[in-house]
Amino acid sequence: MNVELLINKAKQVCDNRGARFTPIREKVFRLLASKQGGVGAYDLLEELKVTEAAAKPATIYRALDFLAELGFIHKIESTNSFMLCQHFDHIHPVQLLICDTCGNVEELHSSVISHELNNLAAEQGFIVSAQTIEAHGKCEKCKD
Numbered sequence: 001m002n003v004e005l006l007i008n009k010a011k012q013v014c015d016n017r018g019a020r021f022t023p024i025r026e027k028v029f030r031l032l033a034s035k036q037g038g039v040g041a042y043d044l045l046e047e048l049k050v051t052e053a054a055a056k057p058a059t060i061y062r063a064l065d066f067l068a069e070l071g072f073i074h075k076i077e078s079t080n081s082f083m084l085c086q087h088f089d090h091i092h093p094v095q096l097l098i099c100d101t102c103g104n105v106e107e108l109h110s111s112v113i114s115h116e117l118n119n120l121a122a123e124q125g126f127i128v129s130a131q132t133i134e135a136h137g138k139c140e141k142c143k144d
Contacts, residue, residue: 003033009089010072019070027051028063029084032073037103038081076105078134083107095133101142 010029014021021029031047032039045060052059064082067073071088075081076096083105085094093114097106114131121128 003030006033006084006086010070013070013072013089017070019066024048024052024055024059025063025066028060029067029072032067032082032084035083037105038076038079038083038098040079040081044082074107074132076134077132078136093131095135097139098134098136099139099142100136101138104139104141106139 007026007029010026011021013019027048028044031044041057041060041064044064045055045057048055048060064073064075068075068082071091072085073082074085074094074096076083076098079098083096085107087107087109092109093111095108095110095113097108099105113133117131117133118128
């Protein structure tokens with residue numbers, strides 16, 4: 001999806017929720033929108049410093065926390081990195097395919113996997129409040 005369309009959609013979501021899409025938050029959003037895979041916070045900070053010389057780690061972490069809270073990004077726990085979610089206008093199950101060779105990340109939305117996990121958890125008396133499944137391997141370009 002076009003970055004400007006994503007920005008406009010994000011601004012609309014913020015307006016609807018009474019949240020502020022500040023210039024720093026927008027810049028971090030744009031940086032993530034320009035990436036294919038996960039990006040670490042300190043890598044984002046270095047890129048942000050190109051236009052915001054005074055940016056500190058707290059600057060990037062506050063922006064990432066905001067973007068995650070509104071569902072604009074996913075945190076990839078296994079690599080401690082972040083990626084933009086292009087489907088942030090609705091709640092959806094998330095499965096991430098992470099290429100260990102090139103770092104590309106593909107986002108899937110299988111309700112079948114989500115329902116199965118919820119059913120298995122319920123059999124154990126567990127209630128799932130959120131789920132992101134990460135699978136590591138090689139993408140189509142790197143598998144050969």
